[in-house]
Amino acid sequence: MRFERAPWWLKALAGGGLLFLHLPILLVFLYAFTTEDRSYVWPPPGLTLHWFARAWARPDIWEALWLSLRVALVATAVALVLGTLCAAAVARSRFFGREAVSLLVVLPIALPGIITGIALRSAFSLADIPFSFWTIVLGHATFCVVVVYNNAVARFRRVSGNLIEASMDLGATYGQTLRHVILPNIATALLAGGMLAFALSFDEVIVTTFTAGQQATLPIWMLEELVRPRERPVTNVVAMVVVLVTFLPILGAYHLTRGTDTVAGSGK
Amino acid sequence: MIPAISFRGVSRHFGTVRAVDGVDLDIAEGEFFAMLGPSGSGKTTCLRLVAGFETPTAGDIRLFGESVAGLPPYRRAVNTVFQDYALFPHLNVLDNVAYGLMIAGVPKPERRRRAEEALAMMALPGYGARRPSELSGGQRQRVALARALVNRPRVLLLDEPLGALDLKLREQMQDELKALQRRVGITFVFVTHDQGEALSMADRVAVFSDGRIQQVGTPSEVYLRPRTRFVADFVGSSNVLAPEVARAFGGQAAWSSLRPEALRVVAPEGAPVAGRVVAARYLGSATRLVVALPQGEVAVLVPGGQAVPETGAQVGLAWEAGALHAMEAA
Amino acid sequence: MTVMADAGAPRPARSGVSDALWRHPRLMLVLLLAPPLLWLGIVYLGSLFALLAQSFFSIDEFSGVIDRTPTLKTYGELLRPANLDIIWRTVLMAALVTVASVTVAFPIAYYAARYARGRWKAVFYLGVMLPLWSSYLVKVYAWKLILAKEGIVGWGFEGLGLGWLLDAFLSVPGIGGNSLSVSPTGTFIVFVYVWLPYMILPIQAALERVPGSLVEASGDLGASPGQTFRHVLWPLALPGVVAGSIFTFSLTLGDYIIPQIVGTSARFIGLAVYQYQGTAGNVPLAAAFAVVPIVIMGIYLAVAKRMGAFDAL
Numbered sequence: 001m002r003f004e005r006a007p008w009w010l011k012a013l014a015g016g017g018l019l020f021l022h023l024p025i026l027l028v029f030l031y032a033f034t035t036e037d038r039s040y041v042w043p044p045p046g047l048t049l050h051w052f053a054r055a056w057a058r059p060d061i062w063e064a065l066w067l068s069l070r071v072a073l074v075a076t077a078v079a080l081v082l083g084t085l086c087a088a089a090v091a092r093s094r095f096f097g098r099e100a101v102s103l104l105v106v107l108p109i110a111l112p113g114i115i116t117g118i119a120l121r122s123a124f125s126l127a128d129i130p131f132s133f134w135t136i137v138l139g140h141a142t143f144c145v146v147v148v149y150n151n152a153v154a155r156f157r158r159v160s161g162n163l164i165e166a167s168m169d170l171g172a173t174y175g176q177t178l179r180h181v182i183l184p185n186i187a188t189a190l191l192a193g194g195m196l197a198f199a200l201s202f203d204e205v206i207v208t209t210f211t212a213g214q215q216a217t218l219p220i221w222m223l224e225e226l227v228r229p230r231e232r233p234v235t236n237v238v239a240m241v242v243v244l245v246t247f248l249p250i251l252g253a254y255h256l257t258r259g260t261d262t263v264a265g266s267g268k
Numbered sequence: 269m270i271p272a273i274s275f276r277g278v279s280r281h282f283g284t285v286r287a288v289d290g291v292d293l294d295i296a297e298g299e300f301f302a303m304l305g306p307s308g309s310g311k312t313t314c315l316r317l318v319a320g321f322e323t324p325t326a327g328d329i330r331l332f333g334e335s336v337a338g339l340p341p342y343r344r345a346v347n348t349v350f351q352d353y354a355l356f357p358h359l360n361v362l363d364n365v366a367y368g369l370m371i372a373g374v375p376k377p378e379r380r381r382r383a384e385e386a387l388a389m390m391a392l393p394g395y396g397a398r399r400p401s402e403l404s405g406g407q408r409q410r411v412a413l414a415r416a417l418v419n420r421p422r423v424l425l426l427d428e429p430l431g432a433l434d435l436k437l438r439e440q441m442q443d444e445l446k447a448l449q450r451r452v453g454i455t456f457v458f459v460t461h462d463q464g465e466a467l468s469m470a471d472r473v474a475v476f477s478d479g480r481i482q483q484v485g486t487p488s489e490v491y492l493r494p495r496t497r498f499v500a501d502f503v504g505s506s507n508v509l510a511p512e513v514a515r516a517f518g519g520q521a522a523w524s525s526l527r528p529e530a531l532r533v534v535a536p537e538g539a540p541v542a543g544r545v546v547a548a549r550y551l552g553s554a555t556r557l558v559v560a561l562p563q564g565e566v567a568v569l570v571p572g573g574q575a576v577p578e579t580g581a582q583v584g585l586a587w588e589a590g591a592l593h594a595m596e597a598a
Numbered sequence: 599m600t601v602m603a604d605a606g607a608p609r610p611a612r613s614g615v616s617d618a619l620w621r622h623p624r625l626m627l628v629l630l631l632a633p634p635l636l637w638l639g640i641v642y643l644g645s646l647f648a649l650l651a652q653s654f655f656s657i658d659e660f661s662g663v664i665d666r667t668p669t670l671k672t673y674g675e676l677l678r679p680a681n682l683d684i685i686w687r688t689v690l691m692a693a694l695v696t697v698a699s700v701t702v703a704f705p706i707a708y709y710a711a712r713y714a715r716g717r718w719k720a721v722f723y724l725g726v727m728l729p730l731w732s733s734y735l736v737k738v739y740a741w742k743l744i745l746a747k748e749g750i751v752g753w754g755f756e757g758l759g760l761g762w763l764l765d766a767f768l769s770v771p772g773i774g775g776n777s778l779s780v781s782p783t784g785t786f787i788v789f790v791y792v793w794l795p796y797m798i799l800p801i802q803a804a805l806e807r808v809p810g811s812l813v814e815a816s817g818d819l820g821a822s823p824g825q826t827f828r829h830v831l832w833p834l835a836l837p838g839v840v841a842g843s844i845f846t847f848s849l850t851l852g853d854y855i856i857p858q859i860v861g862t863s864a865r866f867i868g869l870a871v872y873q874y875q876g877t878a879g880n881v882p883l884a885a886a887f888a889v890v891p892i893v894i895m896g897i898y899l900a901v902a903k904r905m906g907a908f909d910a911l
Contacts, residue, residue: 006713014709017702018722021729021794024740027750031743040746042753082634089630093623101631104638110844111895112852114868118875118888119645122652125881142642145634162354165321168341169348170368170419173616174626180371184358196731203733206855209872222735226742226859239736250731254724320620340620342613 025243032236040232051233061238064221071133071217072201075140079197082141083148084190091156092164108143116143117210124211131213139211140204144197151193151257152186159185192256195249203246218242270333272297272423272455273318278327279479280313287313289479291327295457295472297422300449302466303459305476306502311459314476315425318457319348332422342371346423347416351431353408355400361387361411362396368419386414406437417452426458430465442469463503467491475499492527496597500525505567507531513563514592517541522594528556528569530591533577539584545577559583653885662879672882676890681870685890688867691782692850695789696797696843702790703797703842708831710798711805712813726802730795738859741788745779745860752777775862785861789850796845804838805831840902847898851891867891 006014032051034044055061086105090098108116120139129135159182167177205219212220218238225235271294280288288310295301303311316322317329320341329336336344347368355364362383363370369379387393390410400408409429416424429445430438446469449456460466466473467487475482475490475498483495494500497508506525509517514524518540536542543561555576557568568585570576577583619626655664656671675681710722729737744750755764768774768781775781808831816826854868865873867890875884 006709010705010709010713013705014722017706017794017798018725020702020791021725024737024744024791025729025732027743028736028740039748040743041748042743042750078637082637085630086634089627093627095627101635104643105634108638108642110848110899112848112868112891114852114854114871115649115888115892116642116645118871118884119649120641121875122881122885123641123645123648126648126651138641142638145638162350162352163356165319165341166348166350166354166356167367167371169319169321169346170415171342171371172367173340173342173613174619175613175616176371180367181356181358185356199731203731203735205735206853210875219733219735222739223855226735226739235739239733239739242733243736246732247728250728251724254727338617338621340617342616 028236028239028243032233032240034233034236037231037233051237054231055234055237055241058234060216061218061221061234064216064218067133067215068202068218071136071140072198074137075144075201076194076197078137078141079144079148080190080194083145083193083197084152084186086145087149087152087156091153092161105146105149109146113143113204113206114210117207120207121210131211131215133215135211135213136208136215136217139207140201143204143207144201147197147200148190148193151189151196155186155189188256192253195253195256199246199249203242269296271295271330272299272332273457274330274333275314276328276330278314278317278324278329280310280317280322281325286479288317288324291479291481293474293481293484295455297332297455298453299455300446300469300471301455301457302470302473303457303476304461304463304466304473304503306461309476310479311474311476312427313479315348315427315457315459318344318423319346319425320344345421346425347419347421348425348427349409349412349416349429351428353400353412353432355408355411355415357400359400360396361392361398361400361403364400364411365396365415365418367415372419382418383414386418387411389417390414405433406441409433409441413448421454423455423457424452426456428460429458430460430462438465445469467503475503477502493593494525495595497523497525497595500595507566509566509592510564514594516563517592519592520594523597525593525595526566526587526591528567529554529571530587531566531568532586533557533568533570533574534584534586536582536584539586542582542584545579545581545583548576548579559585561585649885649888652881653889655882655885657880657882664881672886675883676886681887684865684867684870687864688851689894691786691789691866692847694786695793695850696846698786698790699794699797699842699846700801700839703794703801704835704839707798707801707805707835707838711802711808712810726795726798730799734792735855737792738788738856741784741791741860742779745777745784745787747777747779749779779860780862782862782864785857788856788860789846789853792856793846793849796849797839797842800841800845801835801838804835804841808834844895844898844902848891848895851894 030044031040033047033049035046035048035050036044083105086101089095090102116139120135120142123129124131124135163181163185164177167181168174172180203219205217205223208217208220209223216224219242222235222238222242225231225238229235273293273295275291275293278288278291279286291310291314293314303314305311313322317324318331318336320336320339320343323337331344331346356367359367362380365386366379366383369382374382384393384396387395390413392407392410392414395403395407395411400411403411409432426445430441433441442465445456445458458469467490470487472484472486473490474484477498483490483499485493490499490503494503494506500506500508504527506527509519509524509526511521511523515521517524517526541561541563543559545557546560546565547558549556553572555570555572557570557577558565559568566585619629653672654668654670655666656669657664706722706726710719710726714722746752752761752764755761764778767783768777773781773783775784778784778787812830812834813826816830817823821829852868854866854872857864857866857869867887871884871887874880874887878884
């Protein structure tokens with residue numbers, strides 16, 4: 001281990017970079033308490049908790065939040081199943097087209113979201129599928145698979161194939177091996193992947209605008225408010241809550257995968 | 269008597285790679301059997317074929333007279349000690365050892381008792397609550413042995429059992445494994461690339477090369493009477509003499525083996541062959557010389573305590589009549 | 599005598615499936631791969647094909663009805679000067695954003711990879727991870743607040759008595775505007791901010807693999823810090839930089855929200871796609887426009903793969 005000291009200018013640049021990443025988000029927090037309701041004036045003329053009560057009383061926000069939560073839960077569940085199966089196949093065996101499979105999984109986030117969005121929309125229109133809860137879920141699950149996949153595949157690689165052979169050597173069938181060896185060893189990676197998938201879905205707006213029709217998830221609601229502001233301070237409050245709600249799963253996933261080679265951020 | 273394990277014409281090909289190629293082999297019950305060979309020689313694949321992790325492309329494998337074709341690993345009365353031990357990281361030592369019993373549905377109190385007995389037998393009493401990651405390499409190996417033996421298998425397979433241990437521990441474990449095998453009395457089959465390990469532990473040795481068995485025999489047969497040039501060279505680095513050289517050494521015109529320790533350094537005058545020392549390597553218990561003869565170079569082992577000629581000196585070499593062994597195959 | 603294991607109990611009766619899987623390893627693979635491949639193949643690839651198909655349809659200019667006979671007419675429309683302008687503007691923006699992101703990301707990644715230890719390592723890791731995962735819209739919104747005329751940046755310039763400087767900058771055509779929040783400069787800053795974490799992580803991953811001894815060896819052999827950077831660090835970090843640039847480039851090409859919220863009325867590819875399929879109802883042209891980033895990214899990925907960028911992902 002080295003205990004070198006970094007030159008002062010490097011420290012300044014790195015520290016400044018981190019501040020650059022965080023200050024704007026903290027600023028949103030502060031604006032949630034401002035007494036000014038017409039403009040974005042700085043510094044806030046006064047502080048108040050009034051807008052929290054206003055936001056609380058808005059049924060459209062609750063509806064949007066509820067829709068977002070349901071979509072995120074279902075999309076995460078689908079992504080967990082598909083991502084884990086795919087990771088098991090790719091990590092455990094070599095087969096023709098293995099590279100193509102990993103590419104296919106990554107593609108939905110490697111290509112710009114608008115492509116995924118308009119592609120899904122084209123397909124819905126060609127197949128005459130009306131927009132619904134399930135069209136949103138379809139899109140979200142598709143790009144959430146990769147998050148679960150990345151977490152699971154890293155863990156599968158670490159769980160050496162020998163463990164599975166050892167289990168079967170000791171008398172366990174595939175089913176028993178799955179239950180007693182594989183699942184306990186990949187559980188935390190799956191949980192972390194699931195949390196990240198949830199956060200990704202909860203926050204998604206670009207694909208959703210193409211698959212939601214008239215429905216509003218919380219990000220869609222916010223986008224509406226940004227384009228055509230009605231009550232700016234309420235938007236500030238929702239923005240703050242959204243950030244706090246997504247921080248929890250991220251921190252959780254970080255704790256679950258700390259000290260392993262699974263990178264929590266891989267995949268977004 | 270029915271052999272514990274028998275191979276008849278067994279092959280395992282991976283595409284164009286012939287990992288195991290037409291192997292015939294019988295291993296008797298209660299035998300301590302070594303599969304020896306360099307990496308890629310097919311010995312580990314043979315072990316995996318017995319365990320059921322691979323299926324043969326051709327041929328028949330029998331355990332105690334019954335074909336194992338179509339039997340998955342969990343239906344075979346064999347257990348394996350893996351090279352990296354493959355202990356379950358999410359279970360403590362006791363649960364690792366009791367795993368096979370748990371799967372077999374043995375009630376909890378009994379499997380606890382048997383697992384603890386197995387740990388005690390491996391000189392690890394009271395280690396049950398620890399995690400595998402808290403154990404040393406030698407301790408992990410004992411746990412792996414206990415985990416396999418607690419199921420009372422009829423054959424124990426060991427894949428490079430001492431490969432991950434340091435030298436001192438390796439020598440100690442050789443003695444312990446041998447003693448353990450006598451105590452439990454079942455067939456042990458172990459795979460190794462270390463000829464010293466194979467010769468010192470096994471009752472019989474099979475020497476593998478390129479997916480085929482070169483020779484099967486007791487350690488002394490394999491060591492003293494190698495059947496092929498490969499065996500002579502791989503088991504103890506013998507001098508392999510071409511037919512015409514063997515003739516010049518007074519033997520038959522056949523590929524022959526002459527062990528370095530069978531050669532004695534004598535005065536050049538009147539010696540059967542003479543040459544110049546070109547290199548010397550001090551090994552502690554002996555010194556290994558390379559002597560350049562008109563017919564080629566040979567290795568000579570001079571035991572400790574005897575005078576070692578200088579590099580560059582002219583020396584003669586002599587040997588006992590029986591030391592020059594003509595091999596059956598090239 | 600039996601070869602069956604005799605550990606004390608009979609085998610479970612329900613192991614028929616397991617036996618079949620052992621006898622046919624390919625079956626196992628098929629069972630594992632079928633659900634994800636069916637999903638991604640039908641939902642995703644199917645949609646991409648639908649998109650591609652749409653781009654070969656055309657729209658009747660008078661009735662606005664979509665004609666489903668294959669034609670290259672829409673692609674001809676795509677090549678009109680106004681549309682080429684949009685493509686050119688977007689690619690230029692993506693390139694500038696990428697270069698700026700590398701410049702800002704490199705010191706952070708280098709410090710985190712080489713100097714940060716223990717608690718600081720975690721601080722840097724989370725410090726990049728949290729903004730990466732925080733709400734995209736909130737991040738864009740934060741900059742709307744910051745860059746607004748009455749916002750913190752304007753306040754800062756006024757406070758320092760430099761209001762005239764900001765005004766002068768905003769009056770430069772091409773980069774300025776009424777306020778920073780409706781200028782191309784504003785769009786650029788927000789792009790850099792929002793994609794920055796995507797650049798830091800791969801560069802950091804690449805730099806983590808460079809042993810510190812290499813930098814010391816270079817200094818030992820007489821290289822100045824600048825020379826060490828140019829001849830040792832930069833080439834070794836390049837795969838990470840390329841990997842990061844895939845994100846910044848691709849995300850900028852496809853974004854339609856940032857230019858809409860912080861920017862002028864000048865259109866980018868993403869915005870054009872959004873507007874053509876939405877208000878204009880010209881789905882074929884929107885589809886043809888959407889093919890542009892796919893082609894650009896295809897070329898980009900092919901080049902990146904050659905440079906070994908995927909090892910750093």
